[in-house]
Amino acid sequence: MISLHDVSIKQRVVSVTGSIPSGHSCHILGPNGAGKSTLLSLIAGLLIPDTGQVLIRDAAINTYSVDALAQFRCFQQQQQNTAFNLTVKESVSFFGQRLSIPDYLEHALEIHTFMHRPINQLSGGEMRRVQILRCLLQVVGALERGEALVLLDEPCQGLDYRHQLLLFELFAQLTKQGNTLIISHHDLNHALHYADTVWLMKDGGLHASGNTKDVLDPLRLSEVFSCHVQRFDITQDHALFQTCLE
Structure with missing residues (x-):
């Protein structure tokens, strides 16, 4: 689905090369300023x-028109402002161009309890859920065909534990259907349990990439994040990371 070949932007991203197959969830991790949002x-x-x-689907991204990209690629950016004082329902209808929310999105994002409240009266976590919903509704047709490319920059920002788990369960469901998700965030445990592959960034470059368990090596993570990272194996299939200052 996605491949990057020696991609650089001066002082922001340095010589990134990598690929992500269709139907995979790739999590981009790294400290603040590592280049995740730019990538x-x-x-x-x-x-x-x-x-x-x-390259997307073996074609250079600049060969796609804006309209063609918008049919299957959506991007929830870390910072988003709403210019209009709309209710949530009006905002979803305006940006998503539809009046109803698919059941699987409503289950994961639980928007119905504040559909009629003005956007500017929402909490940070509620606003984040609305932003994610608007993002996914843009490509809902491609999502349901298993053909979407979903890009999310720190989607869990402001979310409580329940809604983080609901969100990542939704992401797992979407990738099982064939969609490709690329997500930046800071939670090693979410990455360990939900990522197919991990791209670990530092100083604008790709420090490591590949299989999740291989990339999330405690010594490597300690080096990248400049703190002590320990992995605790609870069972054969479940583990947790803990971090502390040395």
Whole structure:
């Protein structure tokens, strides 16, 4: 689905090369300022690299029209402002161009309890759920066909534990259907349990990439995040990371 070949933007992203197959969930991890948001913007086609090339479905991203990309690629950015004082229902209808929310999205995002409240009266977590919903509704047809590319920059920002888990269960469901998800965040445990592959960034470069369990090595993570990272194996199939300052 996605491949990057020696992609760079001066002082932001350095020589990133990698690929993500269709139907996979790739989690991008790294400290603040590592280049995660910039890399997502490059993959989304919102930024043009100084060098290198981004390919989607074996075609350079700049060969797609804006309309063609919007049919199957959506991008929830970390910072989003709503210019209009709409209710949630009006906002969803305006941005998603539909009046109803598919049951599987409503189950994961639980929007119905505040559908008639103005956007500017929502909590940070409620607003984040609305933003994710609007993002997914943009490509809902492609999602249901298992053909969507979903890019999310720190989607759990402001969410409580329940809604984080509901969200990542939704992501797992979407990838099982064949959709490709690329998600940046800071939770090692979510990555361990939900990512098919991990891209670990540091200083604008790709420090490591590949199989989740291989990339999430405690020594490597301790180096990248400049703190002590320990992995505790609870059972054969379940583990947890704990972090602390040394």
